[in-house]
Amino acid sequence: MKKPVEYIGAALMTVLLLGATACSGKAQSTQKQNPYYSRTDTKRLTVTNAEWKKVLSPELYAVAREGETEFAFTGKYYEYDVKGTYYCAACGNPLFRSTAKFSTTCGWPSFYEPLRANSVLYKEDNSHSMTRTEVLCGRCDAHLGHIFDDGPKPTGKRFCMNSISLDFEPDTQK
Numbered sequence: 001m002k003k004p005v006e007y008i009g010a011a012l013m014t015v016l017l018l019g020a021t022a023c024s025g026k027a028q029s030t031q032k033q034n035p036y037y038s039r040t041d042t043k044r045l046t047v048t049n050a051e052w053k054k055v056l057s058p059e060l061y062a063v064a065r066e067g068e069t070e071f072a073f074t075g076k077y078y079e080y081d082v083k084g085t086y087y088c089a090a091c092g093n094p095l096f097r098s099t100a101k102f103s104t105t106c107g108w109p110s111f112y113e114p115l116r117a118n119s120v121l122y123k124e125d126n127s128h129s130m131t132r133t134e135v136l137c138g139r140c141d142a143h144l145g146h147i148f149d150d151g152p153k154p155t156g157k158r159f160c161m162n163s164i165s166l167d168f169e170p171d172t173q174k
């Protein structure tokens with residue numbers, strides 16, 4: 001009576017192990033290991049660019065650490081309307097709720113307020129012969145985008161973000 005159960009158990013275990021191996025192999029080939037990523041740790045990070053370069057994809061590194069801007073209308077969260085939370089793609093810091101997102105014609109995902117006041121930091125940016133206010137992640141200082149004063153009520157602000165700097169997690173159905 002015991003044998004078939006044991007056999008099935010062993011077979012199942014083999015399948016699970018094979019599955020796990022296949023999954024981890026795939027994850028490693030498409031995504032680098034990022035030891036700084038946490039959605040719960042609020043401790044500020046002081047990580048050098050040399051270290052970030054090892055753990056972020058080249059595309060994310062260019063935006064997050066070098067302040068590049070992705071092309072308008074190309075990001076994955078422009079015209080994205082799902083309920084959930086947007087996290088920093090570099091460190092996992094919770095940044096925005098989908099309820100603060102609004103549709104614009106500017107070509108980048110835009111929000112009228114951050115999740116918490118200290119979710120983001122601000123810095124004057126005088127590049128490209130303009131005076132703008134840069135928005136950085138409050139935990140890891142990753143470049144997220146810029147803030148403008150032409151947003152909707154209640155804040156009148158437009159947090160104009162790069163999709164690649166954001167990591168979205170949909171709300172779970174309750």
Ligand SMILES: [Zn+2]
Nearest residue numbers: 088091137140
């Ligand atoms: Zn961050």
